[in-house]
Amino acid sequence: MSGRRPARSLPTDEPAVGLVVAAHRRHYTVALDDGRSLDCILKGRALTLACGDRVHVAQGPLGATIVAIEPRTSLLYRSDAFKEKLVAANVTQVIGVVAPDVPVDEHLLNRWIIAAETEHCRFVLALNKSDLPDATRFAARFGRYRELGYPVVSVAATRDVEPLYPWISRERSVLIGQSGMGKSTLINALVPGAAARIGALSEALRSGRHTTTSAALYRLPAPGGWLVDSPGMKVFGLAHCTPEALARGFVELRDLIADCRFRDCRHDREPGCAVQAAVHEGRVARQRVELLQSLLAEAATARAPSATPTRARRRDSVSETD
Ligand SMILES: Nc1nc2c(ncn2[C@@H]2O[C@H](COP(=O)(O)OP(=O)(O)OP(=O)(O)O)[C@@H](O)[C@H]2O)c(=O)[nH]1
Ligand SMILES: [Mg+2]
Ligand SMILES: [Zn+2]
Secondary structure (H helix, E strand, O other): OOOEEEEOOOOOOOOOEEEEEEEEEOOOEEEOOOOOEEEEEEEOOOOOOOOEEEEEEEOOOEEEEEEOOOOOOOOEEEEEEOOOEEEEEEEOOOEEEEEOOOOOOHHHHHHEEEEHOOOOOEEEEOOOOOOOHHHHHHOOOOHHHHHHOOOEEEOOOOEEEEEHHHHHHOOEEEEEEOOOHHHHHHHHHOOOOOOOOOOOOOOOHHHHOOOOOEEEEEOOOOOHHHHHEEOOOOOEEEEOOOOOHHOOHHHHHHHHHOOOOOOOOOOOOOOOOHHHHHOOOOOHHHHHHHHHHHHHHHHHHHHHHHOOOOOOOOOEEOOOOO
């Protein structure tokens, strides 16, 4: 993002191709393949973009306008019955960031994992602020994610981010997490020249705190690699996921679910439920199964006729007002 000469208009009428590097509501910054950076608008409400989207830009009457979007390999987004919030497009990896000095909402963490699995992205859990005194005890809490097969990486954004390098260098990643976990501080440590604004939690009532308000993409030195910084999120609705997709997001339950007697088993009290049998035998964590049940119930409510909006769900880029 940084170091580019901002240009407000294109010299020719030829559409130019580039990468969305900043998204705030319907305004986007596009890094063109020729090296220039352009502030763009998007006409109409049918389309919404996210950082990571490849777009075509043309000069319109209102300035540089995004006229086309290239097909996406992935789209990380969250949704409830009424709206969708795009987080990042074309990512290969989702990095969840947690830290010992902010209460971690583990249900939220599991939702990021499901969102990543649904889009066939790798999920990595970064335990940040490993310099804090209770970091070892904190890390012990997350051993079960490693057991599920997810890399768990301890780092300190303010001291040593080296453990993350092997995971990010050639990937297209998005950092996701609750506010104050240190996502922007990690970006500044990982990306040469990045100047993401960070917030100090110690300030009284958080006034004047530089919380991230919209997503931004930072290129990495290795060709094709980049990182997206996203605003802290308190909720991550998965209303767009089918019951099957939600269940597939639980890696340890995939094979079990195939053995349930009923195809539409809710894994609650149904006879012949292989998931409940595994819970009773201590082979899978009850907490994860409870989360799956609550997600299935939530998805059913979002799909219920009374909850269905008369218009299609509104689509937006993530921002501070979420
Ligand atoms: N001790 C310590 N503090 C850190 C570390 N990383 C970040 N911080 C501090 O944590 C606070 C929040 O950091 P940010 O990078 O703004 O957090 P964020 O996740 O981007 O927050 P939002 O933008 O609100 O989502 C700041 O005061 C940072 O200095 C770390 O590794 N160790
Ligand atoms: Mg931030
Ligand atoms: Zn079942």
